[in-house]
Amino acid sequence: MISPELIETAAKIIFVFALTLGFFAPVLGWVERKQSAVMQDRIGANRAGVFGFTVIGLLHSLADAIKLVFKEDFTPRGAEKALHTLAPVMAVIPALIAFAVIPFGGQYTLWGHRVNLVVADLDVGLLFVFAISSISTYGVVIAGWASNNNWSLLGGLRASAQMFSYEVAMGLTVIALVMYYQSLSLVEIVAKQENFWHWGIVWHWPAFLLFFSCAIAENKRVPFDAPEAESELVAGYFTEYSGMKFVMFWAAEFIEMVTIAGMCVALFLGGHHIPFVTQAGLAEALGAFGPNGAQVAAMLIGVGVFVFKLILLLALQMAVRWTLPRFRYDQIMKLGWKMILPLSLAWISLTGAAILAGVMPRP
């Protein structure tokens, strides 16, 4: 009844959830406070401790979790009760499932069983990520509408227009990569980046810059956090949320950061590949562990390299978060429609011309 495939899939799902929800979400919450403190020459969270051991403030994540679990769940008067409850769920679920198509390692043969380190190897993987991330708009919009609060409604309105605009631009930024790799499957795209000179960022660094900016805007983080701008809208769309429902919005934001980093790694930074080391070369170097041992070691190294690159991109996102001030709302719209969109169209045309002319050899 229980086939090895089922166990394999369950193990991969558990790994992805442990990585995003279990590890990165609380740790990023801590990093956000600690890194901002370092960048602003403060000390930062260091009060929560057990018998005087504060573990550089890490216990604050635990203390926050305990506080939020036991906090009263409040629904304001006149709010749409059902939709008010549904909204955080609609925000967190897309964040959790978008990671399903991002490969966090390569393909390995363990004891005759072929393991492909991705939860779902879809032919349309790239489109799947965009489809799912477009759904996350609803959580925000419905939260704003259902709260019966003008600040929330304004936040929801801003979010729907902003996220919709940047979705269009973000979709166009990766078209050039699809033309280059001739595939929509993220597994195939990563497999084609074995050679360092075929990494997305080598030829397509303008697309990387555009995609990264769009992704941050899509995740509504500073400098694009107009939907929750605390100096104008209290807390925007989640003003009226408390307890675990608030945690869902909060976790969705951090998990989306991980997904963005994962997408960047898979599309532009070679996934699990180490520069100038081929899969065959890696297996050969690990030959001393025996055929299965070499595969296991290669798998562990691959996942480790992927997570390392993930952490680099998360650190970059955090640094952007605490460096730039918030853009004005009209500036955000102008940037999306009048700069990023035409630039990505220009890059698509340039890539097309370069591929036709044979200047840009495809892997």
Place this chain on the structure above:
Amino acid sequence: METMLFYLFAGVAVILSLAMIAAKKPVTSAVCLVGVMFALAALFALLHAHLIAALQILVYAGAIMVLFMFVIMLLNLREKEGLAARHQIVAQAAGVALLGALLIPFMTLATLEKGPLSAIAPERFGTTAAVGELLYTEYLLPFEIASALLLAALVGAVALVKIRMR
């Protein structure tokens, strides 16, 4: 397994469609319609049309319905209003009857022309490459006409706004 999933998603689609037309508030209707889009995408995925399933969610649920929601929120519609809302039952019954009447000849025509479809899909069926190839070879003209139509609608919308602004 596949049959079970089909009935599950088909059932969800039907129930949510009914909820959509029965709901008093426009926002509830919109949320139900998003659910219907998802159920339809699942049905497409069951038919091995993964590209269509992804596009269904991306375009309908992700883009068009977000705009619907945006408009509903901008107008701040709390309840259905106007002539149509007062004669809701009549309008709904007429709509369902008309759609059913149109569907029956359409289905008959579709089966007459191609014969009943086989349950086994060909190897490349539904992949991005296969759909793209068909779009740009066999169905190029309908595809281009549809894009021209969309472009015309876009230009028309901008022109209407320009007239108002003057």
